[in-house]
Amino acid sequence: MNTDTYDYIVVGAGSGGAAAAARLSESGKHSVLLLEAGPPDKNIWTRIPLGVAKVLEQAKVTRSFFTEPDPNMDNRKIYWPRGWVVGGSSTVNGMIWVHGTPREYDLWAEDGCPGWAYKDLQPWFKKIESFQGGDDATRGRKGPVTITEYKPVDGMPDAFLDSIQQAGIAPRVKDYNARGFGGSYLQFNTRNGVRCNTRMAYLDEATQRPNLTLLTGAMVGRVVIENKRAVGVAAKVDGKDVQFKARREVILSGGAFNSPQLLELSGIGRRDVLAAAGVPLLHELQMVGENLSEHVYSPLMYRSRAEVSWNSGLGSPMGQAKLGLQWLTTRKGPMATSSITAQAFVPLTPDRKDAEIKLQVQQLSISNNRGAGKLKPDTFPGVTLASFQIRPRSRGSCHIASSNPTADPILFSRHFTHDDDIHHCLTALRMSRRIAETGPMARLLEEEVRPGGKAASDEDLIAYLRATGATAWHPLGTCRIGSDASQSVVDPQLRVHGIQGLRIADASVMPTIASTNTNAISIAIGERVADFIQRGA
Numbered sequence: 001m002n003t004d005t006y007d008y009i010v011v012g013a014g015s016g017g018a019a020a021a022a023r024l025s026e027s028g029k030h031s032v033l034l035l036e037a038g039p040p041d042k043n044i045w046t047r048i049p050l051g052v053a054k055v056l057e058q059a060k061v062t063r064s065f066f067t068e069p070d071p072n073m074d075n076r077k078i079y080w081p082r083g084w085v086v087g088g089s090s091t092v093n094g095m096i097w098v099h100g101t102p103r104e105y106d107l108w109a110e111d112g113c114p115g116w117a118y119k120d121l122q123p124w125f126k127k128i129e130s131f132q133g134g135d136d137a138t139r140g141r142k143g144p145v146t147i148t149e150y151k152p153v154d155g156m157p158d159a160f161l162d163s164i165q166q167a168g169i170a171p172r173v174k175d176y177n178a179r180g181f182g183g184s185y186l187q188f189n190t191r192n193g194v195r196c197n198t199r200m201a202y203l204d205e206a207t208q209r210p211n212l213t214l215l216t217g218a219m220v221g222r223v224v225i226e227n228k229r230a231v232g233v234a235a236k237v238d239g240k241d242v243q244f245k246a247r248r249e250v251i252l253s254g255g256a257f258n259s260p261q262l263l264e265l266s267g268i269g270r271r272d273v274l275a276a277a278g279v280p281l282l283h284e285l286q287m288v289g290e291n292l293s294e295h296v297y298s299p300l301m302y303r304s305r306a307e308v309s310w311n312s313g314l315g316s317p318m319g320q321a322k323l324g325l326q327w328l329t330t331r332k333g334p335m336a337t338s339s340i341t342a343q344a345f346v347p348l349t350p351d352r353k354d355a356e357i358k359l360q361v362q363q364l365s366i367s368n369n370r371g372a373g374k375l376k377p378d379t380f381p382g383v384t385l386a387s388f389q390i391r392p393r394s395r396g397s398c399h400i401a402s403s404n405p406t407a408d409p410i411l412f413s414r415h416f417t418h419d420d421d422i423h424h425c426l427t428a429l430r431m432s433r434r435i436a437e438t439g440p441m442a443r444l445l446e447e448e449v450r451p452g453g454k455a456a457s458d459e460d461l462i463a464y465l466r467a468t469g470a471t472a473w474h475p476l477g478t479c480r481i482g483s484d485a486s487q488s489v490v491d492p493q494l495r496v497h498g499i500q501g502l503r504i505a506d507a508s509v510m511p512t513i514a515s516t517n518t519n520a521i522s523i524a525i526g527e528r529v530a531d532f533i534q535r536g537a
């Protein structure tokens with residue numbers, strides 16, 4: 001095999017890219033090069049599920065992006081970290097496993113994305129997971145990503161789910177993934193108490209194949225395009241400039257910020273953006289870097305009874321040692337979770353059939369609400385009731401400002417520019433308060449400490465949302481799928497409009513947020529790109 005020419009080149013070994021490269025190499029017939037800018041996944045804290053806090057603090061395997069000051073968020077720059085390591089964001093995420101609400105995918109199909117309705121996606125969710133709960137009709141048993149349902153160690157998850165039901169907000173169900181509605185214990189992508197990221201699920205096995213080459217520390221700077229066909233990529237590997245050629249196709253899986261960035265650096269995108277950045281225009285595509293969507297995560301924090309808060313265990317060296325020992329010997333307990341233990345997908349009002357809000361309980365309280373820096377639990381026993389509106393309508397953007405591939409793209413969040421969004425977030429905060437005051441939750445919670453009871457009016461709560469609303473870690477949509485090239489970046493088979501041999505397979509292609517956490521659907525997109533290619537679609 002010629003070392004610098006491959007059949008397929010996949011850029012980015014994250015959720016989408018790892019799945020795509022593994023499946024493209026499965027038959028053994030084609031050579032595949034997987035280029036990852038970050039290091040190998042060897043950090044102990046990425047293995048331990050609760051190590052996610054340490055991972056985010058250390059920034060050894062993440063890249064820290066910040067938005068421009070957002071006028072609707074008190075001019076704050078919102079922190080949007082991404083995984084920068086083999087496994088990508090699946091190596092640093094909260095491991096919450098969710099398929100998404102069927103209605104959202106059906107809307108994708110109705111809005112110019114044929115083949116992306118829930119009936120088209122559900123077989124892929126089944127194919128990628130291995131879960132021993134739920135029903136055969138909706139859940140997979142033999143896929144590469146192992147899913148584990150949380151087993152409560154105290155009364156908090158039951159109190160949370162029962163109070164949601166008693167408050168008349170949504171039912172308690174066996175499996176929230178069955179139809180993206182109702183509440184149940186959290187499902188994590190963990191295997192034997194260890195994070196099951198896409199490195200473990202796909203690449204450990206796939207990289208044993210002689211036809212798959214994974215190069216880490218390989219930062220791709222642009223796609224090489226000749227006569228509107230992608231023929232390879234230009235990268236820096238260990239500080240040296242290298243070009244790799246693709247006989248068949250290049251697949252970009254750099255994630256929601258870096259895939260549009262790579263298109264623009266390669267001369268594909270908006271005329272005005274490329275002119276300002278000094279990049280010659282090869283192919284005009286209006287929607288590159290537009291349509292950026294993100295949930296606004298908003299927490300209420302409570303002083304709670306000591307037995308349901310993990311603050312003291314995680315906040316002291318002695319407590320950490322105890323929990324660490326429990327994890328080492330049993331692979332169970334708080335360390336085998338990301339500290340969120342139950343969640344529910346609920347409608348805005350009880351008469352509605354579709355979920356519009358996600359509610360979750362985290363058995364920790366931290367004053368730094370998902371900002372950069374140290375994440376230290378409060379010194380008192382505390383828990384967090386967090387929420388986000390699952391279908392935000394506001395849109396931001398992600399564009400290059402220069403031709404330098406190592407510079408961050410410029411990110412505009414533009415939260416709450418659509419009026420519905422702040423009102424839905426407000427409704428979610430009020431729901432969390434109702435849950436806190438209902439039945440079993442009321443018996444476990446003592447006092448709301450953030451924002452606290454003084455924040456009573458809608459104006460107070462809206463001010464709190466603007467002052468503290470944070471990332472849900474789900475930015476996406478910047479290379480959206482669509483049949484009309486003036487309204488999208490890739491077609492429903494994930495081919496970049498107007499360029500041969502170039503596809504995108506990551507969170508950037510979603511036309512709207514998949515109504516939930518976004519890892520499962522990002523992996524499904526990676527699986528699907530390989531399937532489209534193999535079927536000649």
Ligand SMILES: Cc1cc2nc3c(=O)[nH]c(=O)nc-3n(C[C@H](O)[C@H](O)[C@H](O)COP(=O)(O)OP(=O)(O)OC[C@H]3O[C@@H](n4cnc5c(N)ncnc54)[C@H](O)[C@@H]3O)c2cc1C
Binds near residue numbers: 094218220258
């Ligand atoms: C902190 C955090 C917590 C989260 N929690 C959850 C959760 O609990 N549940 C859930 O479902 N979702 C969660 N998410 C979201 C989910 O993990 C992501 O949506 C998903 O992983 C995105 O997949 P992707 O393929 O688009 O990108 P990524 O997985 O981010 O992969 C992109 C990869 O491309 C590489 N790359 C980028 N540019 C280049 C380049 N130029 N050259 C070479 N390589 C490049 C990056 O290093 C990275 O490895 C979380 C995300 C984060 C960051």
